[in-house]
Amino acid sequence: MVVGAVLAVLVLVFATRDTNRDRLITHLVGAVAPPVVGLDADGVLWDLDDQRGRWVLVNFFSTTCVPCIEEHPELVAFAQSHDGSDPTQPAVRIVSVAFDDSETAVVSFFANNGGEWPVLAADTGRIAVDWGVVAVPESYLVTPSGYVAAKVVGGVVREDLENLLTRALTAASTEAKR
């Protein structure tokens, strides 16, 4: 009787815990963005902390990953519409972080597929681990105050990014009015 009751409680507790999948989707959202520091393809030091005051999309990718190749045109389109030239659209900086890839392949990938934003390709393993990246592509929207507002697991679509940005802007505006 007692054993049965204990077992039932244990089943209930474990069944209602957060699963690994939940964690995969929500990890870091609402937390301070981990560091992203490194040399970009031009050898210029890029630091996420220097972007305070701006929205930033941190994109982890690999040139050998099919969803990464598929999402790239979406990122290019998103970057163009949020490059700051259109006053009706909030400016968003994109930074790509190559995951387990070679610098040569990354440079060639951007040369062939477009994308004018900074891309970090050398010694990026620690950045990926700090962000808890387990598979690419993964993208994170970082607020101007340096918090992770949203996370996308898998290839991004421009429309989804726009929706995420709108929601994050609304949430930030609501927060500011409090």
Place this chain on the structure above:
Amino acid sequence: MKSVRIVWLLVLVVVVGSLVASEATERAPRTNAERVNSLAGDFACPVCQGQSLAESEVPVARTIRAAVRTMVDEGRTDDEVRSMLVTRFGEQVDYTPSGRGLTGLVWVLPIVAGALALVAVASALRRWADADTKPEGGSRTFVGRPMTLIGVVALAVLAGILVARAAGDRSSTDALTGDIRSSTRTMLAEAAVAAPTEAEVLYTEVLEIQPSNVEALAYRGWSRWRVGQRDVALSDLDEAVVLDAGYPDVRVFRASARNAIGDYAGAAEDLLVLDGLDAPPIVYDLLSASRLRQRIAGGLAQNGELLFGIELLDSGLDAAAGGDRQAGLLAERGWLLAATRIPELVESGLANLDEAVAADPKDPYARVYRAVVRNAIAGMPEGAAADVEVFSSMVSPPPNLLDLMRSAGLTGE
């Protein structure tokens, strides 16, 4: 009563002695590399099934291992590394979870269960002793329960035999009772030296335990290919590429298989991806020894895709290090260009063949190709003699080159 106490005392000594001995023989890691291996072995690869960070070769495991290595080299403590991994990837990856929160149950439950079992045994023993007590107050003894004692002894002997058998099968790194991670590692090691048929069985067993083990999948595919099971082999290799597009070995296996079935373009794609992977030098040594890249380039040229073949060779030249490996690729490049018989390309091809001979004067392909091109294509038969002489002095030259020499009229036969 006294004999019962002695038995219990002996059991206590054996149990405590075993625990102390096993703890004492578990030496703490001494070097940074040992610490990294030990830490990586204590955490699960977050995207694999049943593989630790130390065992897995998927990109995320390699990346995390490198980060752990950096932290250890920076002087961080094991606790700091563990804390970082749990914070970043969740408690699910920790094979030795902390005693805090809900996961603390994994430590508490066995102790509670053990305590309950101890109480139950003590209670049963007391009942037996009470039942054996004579009405006139004689001594308590187990002798009245000979069948129980025989049963206990039989069970102990059986357990001892099973543990001994497990111990006999284990490798130096296996646990006494065996565990999934150690078992698969041992199986992979055994499969690596087994005949293809036997290896295929071992890899299948590993995959039953760890379906996402890319190494097992890739090598099972290769074993199957070697025994002629082409369809299932290619299916394994395709699946392994999907699981880990950056695993160099599977790229070489699939390139070889695709080349054999005439899919030269597919084979070339695999090698082009391989060249971007920073694969270990041994992979390029194997490629060089098998001349796989050259054979694929030749196949592409035969199919009218000369430029793709040249691109494949150039990619290999960029990735290769060391003169002898370059010699083979340059020789093939020169041969394919000269074979077009277009004057500019023949000239370019001869230049490549000169470079190949300079890189490795004993490369048989460089020598024969240059001799044939000079003699039959470039109209310079006088320049072929030296190459023929060097080639003729080689021990065990490749038979296909002997045939080429004969067909080009460069031998006396």
